[in-house]
Amino acid sequence: MKFIVNNKEVFASTGGRPFDKQKPLIVFVHGSGLSHITWVLQTRYFAFHGYSVLAIDLPGHGYSEGPSITSIEEQGKWIADVIDAVGMKEASLVGHSQGCLISMECAQQFPDKIISLGLMGGAGAIPMNPELLELAEKGDPKAVDLMMDWAHGPSGHFGGHPVPGLHHINLGGSIVINGSIKDNLGVDFRACDNYKNGFEAAKKIKCPTINILGDKDRMCPVKEGKKLAEVIENSEVEVIENCGHMILLEEAGKSLSILKKFIRKNHPPQN
């Protein structure tokens, strides 16, 4: 669905069900250069089981009007604006990668708005490889190839998409390429690299939080994810075996069942 946030048009997938203000809200926040498409194997379940879902396209990404927002702090604030814009008071957030940083920022800036936090492939800081950052800022497609290489574990490189016939690396790459490498991926990578407030934000988070990590994640390794989890007061950790950074797709089924249990407990659905 399309709606207006801060005078700009925003697109969010509602998981195949009309948005319903009566149901508890979950906002899904995608990673660098990506879009709502990455969440399709989580959103449909929640939308059909008692929740309202918004898998947003960050400004400038997917079908949302640009430009991209340049800092994680402002992106965190923007998520709160989204919740207001759809007329809701509170939500659970689920983030992937950069989306974790954004969700953490939102939760620390607006503690009363955020009921629970699901972090997939998160870390307290996501410093970028300088060469990758430069390639992305120049709009070089090589940045996408490198990102897809590092982001995927064995199933991305060999095969075994949970949805028959889909190809992990080419699908991920096409989401980034269909946007703008320079204006989405470049801006996002720079925002991640600049962001230094992760651990401070994490200390202030009071809502229940789950960290879902992939043991083959080369972008946000398990070690970094666990370091973050230690700082968050009310948090738990689940590590998925043989899984890279694209947890939400590589291990869509396992990550969904972990998320299901966590959200249903901390933010019960409307039956």
Add this chain to the structure above:
Amino acid sequence: MDSKTYKFDTLSLHAGYMPDKNAGSRQVPIYQTTSYLFDDVDHAAALFNLEQGGHIYSRISNPTVAVLEERVSALEGGTAALATSSGMSAIFLAIMTLCETGDHVVVSSQLYGGTVNLFRLTLPKFGINATFVKPRDTEGFKKAIQKNTKCIFGELVGNPGNELMNMPEIAKIAHDAGIPLVIDSTYQTPYLCRPFEYGADIVVHSLTKWMCGHGSSMAGILVEGGKFDWMQNDKFPSMTKPYEGYHGLSFAEEFGPVAFTMKARAEGMRDMGPCLSPQNAWNVLQGIETLSVRMEKHCSNALKMVEYLMNHESVAWVSHPSARDNPDYELAKKLLPKGTGSMIAFGIKGGKEAGAAFINNVKLSSHLANVGDTRTLVIHPASATHSQMDEKTLKLANMSQDMIRLSVGIEDIDDIKNDFENGFRAARKPKLVANQ
């Protein structure tokens, strides 16, 4: 710093499969089953509602077939693929996924004869009509587009005349009109050309041909490029609007770069069902393992045959994009740098009668209705593959009565040439030796 994602030859062997967790099977297992156990009622419901990935029933998907689909996606650089029981069913499914009754398509006039009949006779029964344009007439494709046109369809190298479509320019024409370009890339395989790199949006293959390569199995596939934006206009309501068949699902909104494949599977496989058998999928996978080495040899043998035929006294003309005097020579160099394929069309002096004598007297070369076998194949299209086309359509396809279509195999080149010598000898005196 370079990406370490696997390259073409490695993907031909490995893409789509990691050794089986249960038995450690190095080779892809053949999942000879119709159906798959659900964990519980919720799991079944989630699969049926596309909330979760997985297999339900082998008409919709099968784990062996899925390995083939991922492998071909990997080789083509596509986001997703859907394998079918034959090349024809892949083409039919592509059109049924894009078009509604009352729609129109612009089609190259040089196509496999079965495909011509599909567009000329069968699809009109569903209210889908086609305008045929000669493959080299780039502007003609533009002029033929109507308000209700939903795609441009063609074979990069036309069948059987070997004329090229200017794929990059025709892709631009399609995109300016807000419609996708669908390319039948059977003759090229991803080894010779990856059409997504030149603007195609959907690639179809008859895997029956070079991909399987051994003349053993029927199969087809649809591959999606992932760049076409279905939401850019209102031409594809069945892709962008809520679909009643899946609780109001919008394929484009939820699946974006794989929307076409998801719809072709969820609707097409569910309702029409041209599924590929796991055994045939496995046979094709065997073929793909050696795609590069076979294609190299097919192409090098083809070049030698072009030279041989061009210098032969019994040959009136030769059409192959590698020939310097071919109007497509430069375009072929650009689009097909690794080789221009192993299909050669040539005219035999003495017309139809000489052609028949030639075909009846070659022995090593097989006279049959297929292409892309490891073995050398010959046929006289006007009396076989394209015999159901009327005069007008034959003319549009630039097909003459003296044309022989040759699919060069990977035998020793001297043996192929010696075999042809026998054929040509008979063709020079058809009355004496015909039908021996």
